Amino acid sequence: xxxxxxxxxxxxxxxxxxxxxxxxxxxxxxxxxxxxEPLETPALEYExxxxxxxxxxxxxxxxxxxxxxxxxxAMRYDQTVPLSRVVAQYLNExxxxxxxxxxxxxxxxxxxxxxxFREFTQCDIDTVGANSALADAEVLATVVESFQDLGxxxxxxxxxxxxxxKFSDDLGELAPDTNIKAVRVLDxxxxxxxxxxxxxxxxxxxxxxxxxxxxxxxxxxxxTQRLIDVFAALKKLGTDEKYVEFxxxxxxxxxxxxxxxxxxxxxxxxxxxxxxxxxxxxLIGMFGSNDIPAxxxxxxxxxxxxxxxxxxxxxKDLPGQTQVLVTIxxxxxxxxxxxxxxxxxxxxxxxxxxxxxxxxxxxDETAKMEKQLKYADQKEIPYVIIIGPEEKEKNxxxxxxxxxxxxxxxxxxxxxxxxxxxxxxxxxx
Numbered sequence: 001x002x003x004x005x006x007x008x009x010x011x012x013x014x015x016x017x018x019x020x021x022x023x024x025x026x027x028x029x030x031x032x033x034x035x036x037e038p039l040e041t042p043a044l045e046y047e048x049x050x051x052x053x054x055x056x057x058x059x060x061x062x063x064x065x066x067x068x069x070x071x072x073x074a075m076r077y078d079q080t081v082p083l084s085r086v087v088a089q090y091l092n093e094x095x096x097x098x099x100x101x102x103x104x105x106x107x108x109x110x111x112x113x114x115x116x117f118r119e120f121t122q123c124d125i126d127t128v129g130a131n132s133a134l135a136d137a138e139v140l141a142t143v144v145e146s147f148q149d150l151g152x153x154x155x156x157x158x159x160x161x162x163x164x165x166k167f168s169d170d171l172g173e174l175a176p177d178t179n180i181k182a183v184r185v186l187d188x189x190x191x192x193x194x195x196x197x198x199x200x201x202x203x204x205x206x207x208x209x210x211x212x213x214x215x216x217x218x219x220x221x222x223x224t225q226r227l228i229d230v231f232a233a234l235k236k237l238g239t240d241e242k243y244v245e246f247x248x249x250x251x252x253x254x255x256x257x258x259x260x261x262x263x264x265x266x267x268x269x270x271x272x273x274x275x276x277x278x279x280x281x282x283l284i285g286m287f288g289s290n291d292i293p294a295x296x297x298x299x300x301x302x303x304x305x306x307x308x309x310x311x312x313x314x315x316k317d318l319p320g321q322t323q324v325l326v327t328i329x330x331x332x333x334x335x336x337x338x339x340x341x342x343x344x345x346x347x348x349x350x351x352x353x354x355x356x357x358x359x360x361x362x363x364d365e366t367a368k369m370e371k372q373l374k375y376a377d378q379k380e381i382p383y384v385i386i387i388g389p390e391e392k393e394k395n396x397x398x399x400x401x402x403x404x405x406x407x408x409x410x411x412x413x414x415x416x417x418x419x420x421x422x423x424x425x426x427x428x429x
Contacts, residue, residue: 008110008118018318019305020121023150024103025319027123027299030146031101034138036125039100041082043107047072053081053283055184055255061108075107078298079124080256080280087128087294088287096129096292103301114271117302126296128284133226136260136279136295137233143264143275143297144243150304151313154267155274157243160250161224162257162278167217169210180255182206182214187253221248230260252276256283260295269307274300317382322358324419326385327372331365336387340397340412344385347416357419376402385415 005011012020028038047064054062054077063075076082079102087094102124109118125142127135140157147155165183167174174182185200192200194215201211223231223246234244252261259279266274277297285291308314317323326341328334341361348356360381362372369386376384386398391409399415400407 006118008112010117010119014320018320019308019314020301021320022314022318023301023305023308024123026149027146028101028103030142030149031125033145034099034125034142036099036101036142039083039086039102040104041076041079041086041102043076043105044073045076045082045085047074049085049287050074050077050081053256053286054078055180055253057184058254061110063107063109076104077108078106079104079122080126080283080296080298083124083126083128083296084284084294085287087284087292091288094128097135098128099126100128101125114306116271121301123299123301124296126294128294129292130295131281131293133229134233135293136226136230137237137239139277139295139297140230140234140244140262141237141239143299144239146299147243147264147266147275150308152266152307152311155243155264156245156267157262157264157275158245158247158250159227159230159260159262160221160247160252161227161260163224163226163259164221164248165218165251167214169207169213178205183251184253186214186218186249187251189249189251218249218251222246226259252278256280258282262297266307269303269310271303271306272300274303274307276300320358322360322379322381324357324359324383324385325372325376325379325381326359326361327369327387328362328365328367329369329386329388333387333389333392334365336392337361337385340385340387343412344416344419347419373400373402383415 044067050062051059051064051074058077062077065073067073083100083102087098103121105119106122107119110116112118125139127139140159143157165179165186167179167182173179181204182201185197185204188200189197197215198208198211201214202208206214227246231241231244235241250261250263252263257278258281261278262276263273264275275297277295279293279295281293282291284294324344326337326344328337338361341359344359362375373384380402382402384400384402386400386407388398391397394409395411396409397412397415398407398409399418
């Protein structure tokens with residue numbers, strides 16, 4: 001038996017899982033602050049739903065197979081196409097504009113590297129049914145505030161318009177199928193450089209002159225009127241303009257984009273973009289009779305975690321970490337420890353919306369106190385409660401601060417007050 005995960009797939013032990021939950025909580029709070037509502041879709045879709053929506057590269061990286069019922073199915077490659085299917089399927093049940101967020105795993109059979117995995121979490125926000133520059137700007141404003149709330153100050157959203165990426169050759173404007181080939185190559189500019197782009201354009205069938213014209217055209221582009229309107233709306237929304245910048249060479253290789261496109265970069269983080277998206281007004285129409293305008297983006301969840309680790313942006317005490325250990329002095333006093341742990345938990349029932357401090361009860365009635373204190377130390381639990389014969393007689397508890405090693409005797413309600421006073425520090429809300 002090979003006891004390990006598949007390449008590109010991971011386990012998350014509690015320390016890492018708490019980091020993930022912390023980031024999800026931060027993002028969810030901002031999403032809901034802007035009026036986005038939660039949506040979940042299945043891991044599997046019919047193959048025909050996903051195929052042909054991402055371009056040739058996307059189709060190759062999709063996990064596809066035949067299920068036990070002989071149906072051709074595929075694993076969720078992103079969350080935009082499933083969203084489009086949902087809108088088309090529940091068209092008469094959805095109120096527009098439909099603003100949703102979705103935080104679920106996706107799967108791509110690609111080569112693994114730093115920041116790239118075969119199973120990873122995406123956090124998406126999308127607005128469906130609004131074709132205004134304000135809708136575009138609101139998505140960008142949500143992105144900016146999300147990264148600010150996570151503690152980043154050195155990030156930048158690069159933005160362009162697909163209208164800027166309609167190229168020509170000696171015979172005139174390129175056909176859509178030919179033009180998208182140029183866009184896909186241009187999308188690699190940061191990875192392979194100017195010469196690499198020129199070489200690959202020629203390999204894709206463009207003449208040397210046309211390849212040069214395509215690249216130089218992109219480099220000399222100016223903001224479209226739509227982008228000017230988006231920047232104006234961002235200013236009215238109060239978003240700091242320093243975080244959003246026009247980039248005429250930004251391409252975004254996915255086929256379904258029709259309007260603004262953008263990527264978010266963090267200075268000194270080299271694994272790539274951490275949030276990307278754009279407008280896709282034709283995608284939903286592929287599942288129904290009418291086109292429905294839409295704009296949105298996907299946060300690169302794993303890359304964000306990686307960047308936060310690099311920049312030490314995680315708080316020391318993450319939500320979900322045990323803050324109090326109630327020890328068991330001996331078997332005869334086990335019931336007292338159980339009562340105390342229950343009392344500590346019930347004292348928080350009226351403030352669940354503020355978050356809950358985790359209280360753990362030691363589970364071995366015969367363990368020595370030394371072992372229990374060592375456990376708390378290894379788990380970095382701030383407080384330990386001890387109830388011995390003296391404490392029971394006086395109806396008090398001994399509170400040990402594991403950081404300072406100081407011990408104080410007090411009434412359990414006094415300790416509850418201390419917990420409440422320190423709740424914000426513990427929960428980092």
